[in-house]
Structure formats: C-alpha cells, structure tokens
Amino acid sequence: MRPFSLLVALIALPVVAQPMSSPVPEGAEAERVAAGFQFVEGPVWKDGAVLFSDIPGNTVYAYTDADGVTPYLHPSGHSNGLALDTEGRLLLAQHGRRQLARLDAPHVQTTLASHLGDERLNSPNDIAVHSDGSVFFTDPPYGVSPTDPQLGFSGVYHLAPDGTVTLLDAALHRPNGIALSLDEQTLYVTNSETRQLFAFSLDGALDTGYALTGMRELATLGAPTFAEAEGYTDGLKLDTEGRLYVTSPIGVSILAPDGTLLDEVAVPEQTTNCAWGDDDRRTLYVTSGTSLYRIRLNATGAPAPGSID
Numbered sequence: 388m389r390p391f392s393l394l395v396a397l398i399a400l401p402v403v404a405q406p407m408s409s410p411v412p413e414g415a416e417a418e419r420v421a422a423g424f425q426f427v428e429g430p431v432w433k434d435g436a437v438l439f440s441d442i443p444g445n446t447v448y449a450y451t452d453a454d455g456v457t458p459y460l461h462p463s464g465h466s467n468g469l470a471l472d473t474e475g476r477l478l479l480a481q482h483g484r485r486q487l488a489r490l491d492a493p494h495v496q497t498t499l500a501s502h503l504g505d506e507r508l509n510s511p512n513d514i515a516v517h518s519d520g521s522v523f524f525t526d527p528p529y530g531v532s533p534t535d536p537q538l539g540f541s542g543v544y545h546l547a548p549d550g551t552v553t554l555l556d557a558a559l560h561r562p563n564g565i566a567l568s569l570d571e572q573t574l575y576v577t578n579s580e581t582r583q584l585f586a587f588s589l590d591g592a593l594d595t596g597y598a599l600t601g602m603r604e605l606a607t608l609g610a611p612t613f614a615e616a617e618g619y620t621d622g623l624k625l626d627t628e629g630r631l632y633v634t635s636p637i638g639v640s641i642l643a644p645d646g647t648l649l650d651e652v653a654v655p656e657q658t659t660n661c662a663w664g665d666d667d668r669r670t671l672y673v674t675s676g677t678s679l680y681r682i683r684l685n686a687t688g689a690p691a692p693g694s695i696d
Contacts (some may be wrong), residue, residue: 407643408631409650410686417614417638417654417673417680421456423652424448427674429469429513429622430662433477437664437672439679440466440480442530450672450679464488465530468513468622468660473520473692480511482616484532486512487522492684500524500544500552513622515565515574518692519593522557523574525562543576543587545597555598555599559585564660568644569629569689574599577620577633583610584620584633584646594694605646608635622660624671626686632671634658639673639682654680663688 425443431496436449438459443603445459447469460466465483472478477490478499485508486501499522501508510530515523527541543556543565556562556576564577574587584606587599608620618636625631628648631642638654639661656676664672664681668688673680 405473407628407647407649410626410630411650411652411685413531413681415652415682415684416561417652417682419655419678419680420452421448421450422678424677424679426659426677427619427679428467428659430660430664430672430674430679431469431477431481432664432668432672433471433475434664435666437662437679438469439475439672439674440469440479442467447477447479451490460490460493467511468524470514470516470522471691472516472522472546473518478514478516479630480514480524482510482512485510485531487514487524493676499550500546503538503542503544503552503554506538507536509541512563513565515567516592516692517567517571520548521593522542523565523567525565525576527561527563527579529561543574543599544693547650550558553596556587556596556602558602559566564620564634566623566625566631569625569627575605575631577623579619579621582618582620582635584608584623584631584642586646605631605632606642608633608640618657621658624661624686625647625689626663626687628686629689631685632661634673638675639671643685652682 422443428440430439433596445462447463449459464481466479468480470478487499509528512525540557545553559578561579567579588601591597621634623633629644639652658675661673
C-alpha cells in the first residue's frame with residue numbers, strides 16, 4: 388500500500404471510545420473530618436469552606452481545616468439540601484419552613500418557592516441549578532408531620548427566575564437527590580426507598596418551558612453488590628468526565644453516565660449527600676449520619692453555576 392493510501396486508511400479507522408475507569412486511588416479511604424452532629428445533609432463549597440446542614444439541629448455549619456467547624460446560619464429553617472445560584476448566593480431546601488429559600492444577607496432569607504398553586508409544598512429536599520438561572524428541586528414528605536396537610540404526591544419541580552413553580556414529574560414515590568448532566572440535557576433523580584437512580588431528558592428552554600421526558604432507570608444501587616446493606620440512595624454530583632457520584636447504602640457509588648458501576652467508596656453511617664471542594668475541586672466531601680467525611684480522588688468536580696470562588 389502506498390503511503391498516501393495508508394494515511395487515508397488510518398484516517399478512516401473508527402474511533403473506539405475507551406471505557407471509563409475508577410477515579411479512586413488505590414488504598415484511598417474516606418476520612419472523617421467533623422463529628423457530633425444530629426443528622427447532616429446538603430454539603431456545598433462556598434468561599435473556601437464546605438457548608439452543610441444539620442437538619443434536626445436547625446443549623447448550617449461551615450468547615451475549614453484552619454477553623455474546624457463554625458456555625459454559619461441559625462436557625463436554618465431545618466435546611467436539608469444546599470446549593471449556590473448563578474450569582475453565588477446560598478439556596479436552602481428548608482424542611483421546617485416547607486420552602487425553597489435564598490440567603491441574601493446574614494439574617495435575611497427570601498422565600499423562592501413554598502406552594503404549588505394554592506397548595507403548600509411537602510418539604511423541599513435537594514436542589515440543582517441550571518446555567519440559565521432555573522432551579523430544579525425535589526419535594527418528598529420527609530420533613531412533614533403525618534398530621535400536616537400534604538400534596539398527596541412527591542414531585543420534581545422547576546422554579547423559574549421569575550418565581551413560577553412548575554411540577555415536572557409526580558411519578559416517583561420518594562424523589563430525593565437531583566443533578567444536571569454536564570450539557571444540561573439530562574436531569575438525574577434518585578428514588579430513595581427503592582435505591583434507584585433515574586435519568587430524564589430535559590426538553591425545552593426557559594422561555595418556552597421545561598418538560599421531563601424519556602424517564603429511564605440507570606441503576607438500582609441495592610443489588611447485587613451490596614444487597615444485604617441497609618439504607619437508601621440520596622444526593623449525587625458529577626465530575627468533569629460526566630461520572631456520577633451517588634450516595635448509597637455502602638457510601639458513595641461511582642457510575643458512568645450510562646449507569647455502569649465503576650467503583651464504590653465505603654463511608655460509615657448512612658450517607659446523605661456529597662459535594663466537590665477544595666480549590667482544585669478534587670476532594671469529595673460527604674455528609675453521613677452524624678459526621679462529615681472527605682476523600683481525595685483522581686477526578687475534578689464539575690463546577691455548578693455560581694460555585695467558583
């Protein structure tokens with residue numbers, strides 16, 4: 388074969404995608420950095436610290452290596468999930484106040500969503516922020532007393548920047564963790580009590596309205612690898628390669644975008660959520676039971692809108 392023909396043949400060869408590998412360094416283990424809380428949730432990295440909720444303690448705490456744990460917001464409305472909006476302001480899914488709120492100043496909280504029409508929300512749980520300013524959130528009844536009025540279903544919602552609240556899905560029994568794919572075309576949601584991770588196609592746009600279509604199960608994280616474990620699927624995050632980090636009965640389950648299980652990181656207690664932190668976004672902070680853990684990984688966390696210091 389002549390050199391030119393060989394070059395053409397090489398160019399014509401199909402490109403074979405390499406399978407994703409585990410980002411967990413050999414021998415790496417989760418490190419507990421703070422303990423003694425009641426039940427922690429919702430970590431987010433902000434201004435050089437990891438913030439997290441102690442739901443029964445009605446407090447958001449901040450952790451840094453230099454200062455340890457310090458109170459950041461009290462009362463917090465018994466906040467659960469935390470996130471940053473596109474301007475870097477703290478968003479809180481508040482169980483106690485049954486609303487989504489924004490912290491505008493040290494003691495100034497603005498209600499963003501509390502009702503669907505005339506009906507009170509259950510108890511907003513977790514938050515994902517779109518680059519267009521939209522907020523997607525889950526609303527199971529975990530923070531509602533059985534004697535209090537409830538919607539009768541658990542929803543996945545869109546909150547537009549103008550304050551419009553739209554129900555996108557009411558099929559999941561207990562939607563909990565929520566995250567957007569890197570291209571913002573897919574919305575991931577965990578269904579806690581069945582230990583499932585679902586993916587929805589996110590159709591539409593802010594000006595025309597969003598809709599969820601093509602619901603598909605990516606994984607059930609109770610079997611077969613740890614079928615005897617107790618616990619639930621909960622919050623999740625992505626890295627810059629699109630891998631999913633899902634808090635699960637064993638700790639953190641790491642999956643490829645198609646749901647293939649790549650690895651698992653054992654974390655004591657019952658993991659509830661995770662967030663990327665440190666200046667290089669290569670440390671995964673994990674809330675679990677009464678403690679805050681972290682693990683250094685061979686991956687970089689996908690930056691959420693407003694999350695870069």
